[in-house]
Amino acid sequence: MRVVVIGSGPAGLAAAAELALKGAEVTVVERQSVAGGVPRLCGHSPYGLREFHRVMGGAAYARRLLEQAAGARILLRHAVTAIDERVHLSTPDGPLTLQADRILLATGAREASRAERLLPGERPQGILTTGALQDLWFGRGLVPFRRPVILGSELVTLSALLTCRQAGMQPVALLDEGLRLPFRALPLALGVPRLRGRVVDILATDGQISGLVIEEGSTTREIPCDGLLLTGQFRPEAGLARMAGLDIDPETMGPRVDARGQTSRPGIFAAGNLLRGVRTAGQCWSEGRATARAMLES
Ligand SMILES: Cc1cc2nc3c(=O)[nH]c(=O)nc-3n(C[C@H](O)[C@H](O)[C@H](O)COP(=O)(O)OP(=O)(O)OC[C@H]3O[C@@H](n4cnc5c(N)ncnc54)[C@H](O)[C@@H]3O)c2cc1C
Missing domain, CATH: 3.50.50.60 (FAD/NAD(P)-binding domain)
Structure with missing residues (x-):
């Protein structure tokens, strides 16, 4: 056969x-x-x-x-x-x-792409899924950003956190609307704050992501970052x-x-x-x- x-x-x-x-x-x-x-x-x-x-x-x-x-x-x-x-x-x-x-x-x-997640704002460089980041880092030794925001709270989000750590990145925050993240102690141990909110704008400078505007409850604020890591879905x-x-x-x-x-x-x-x-x-x-x-x- x-x-x-x-x-x-x-x-x-x-x-x-x-x-x-x-x-x-x-x-x-x-x-x-x-x-x-x-x-x-x-x-x-x-x-x-x-x-x-x-x-x-x-x-x-x-x-x-x-x-x-x-x-x-x-x-x-x-x-x-x-x-x-x-x-x-x-x-x-x-x-x-x-x-x-x-x-x-x-x-x-x-994992769902930026377009599939219907994220608003600019379309700069520096927006990757966990899979794409691992391809760059483990596959080719490239570090695409240093201070990303990690979006999502699934098991693969932990994989994203570990990959950032291995590549010497310090994520600025872990952001999700639901915060269903398993093994909650890990972000804490790695010094990554967890935020409950959603992205309402993506900001860019010279074609590279420079920050996010996020909505947390009734407040809106800007978080500077040089990458956005999309995890899960x-x-x-x-x-x-x-x-x-x-x-x-x-x-x-x-x-x-x-x-x-x-x-x-x-x-x-x-x-x-x-x-x-x-x-x-x-x-x-x-x-x-x-x-x-x-x-x-x-
Ligand atoms: C970031 C991340 C971390 C994970 N960590 C763990 C973990 O720690 N422990 C654990 O048990 N599981 C983990 N998982 C889950 C596990 O890796 C997957 O469930 C598993 O790899 C799925 O196996 P699969 O064979 O279905 O698909 P995949 O491993 O995705 O393999 C599919 C293959 O098909 C190829 N392919 C697709 N389309 C075509 C085409 N048209 N022509 C030719 N080739 C094609 C792709 O290139 C790919 O190599 C993780 C997953 C992710 C994304």
Whole structure:
């Protein structure tokens, strides 16, 4: 059986390892230059407890997943642009088409952009999601700002705080309307004040963000900063699924799947964060393995 797995995060690599172990001819397609999905650019733990029974950092965890998928062929810097009966790719050497008996979509999720959050004000440089910041810092050693405001209060907000700390940044504040943040002691320990409010204006000087105007209850005030870090509000990376005409679940905005992980089109399966926004890597890994088994039986 020829299987194409789209995405090399925990879900895709776990599925690829399982499929290759059972004798399938597996190709993993990854648009980035290094495999491993989100974890490979996470400089912090905890990863790996469910899968490897130990606490690991993101990069070590991604390497371990990759070792386990050694039986699969991995194509890096290859992006899937469309799926029909075949899988169409854009590659550094031009377009390429792969034949497949089964396809697994494991394209993950991403945090909401500034536009999706309907933030008002100028459109300067210095507005990033946690994922984009980690790409710059862990991937390339670049520090895009020094004193950002962090927006949001989800688990990934803690990842943003830790990344800022590792990169030597001192966030000015952690801002959210709800302040549902888990592990509340962390911002306190890192000396980052938590504010309950919302952004009503973004200020810029020479094309770079220079401050925010925030509304806290009935008062409005300006906070100087040189960056805005958008955290959370994950959305499935479901563009390919939509283009392929797969049914989309209106609640999760990911492709609709049955109990085996099969989408509305026979032969095309989906697993991981693509199905629902963010979960732990271990949950995505388990789901990737289970879906691989269902693919082999289908
Ligand atoms: C900042 C951050 C910190 C986190 N910290 C933790 C933590 O400490 N512990 C934990 O357990 N979990 C953590 N998580 C969650 C965990 O990393 C994710 O749940 C997990 O990586 C999801 O796995 P996935 O395989 O579904 O997708 P991803 O890891 O997102 O992988 C999807 C892959 O698909 C590729 N792709 C997408 N579209 C295409 C295309 N068209 N063609 C080719 N390739 C494509 C992407 O480039 C990506 O490599 C964190 C998540 C984030 C964002």
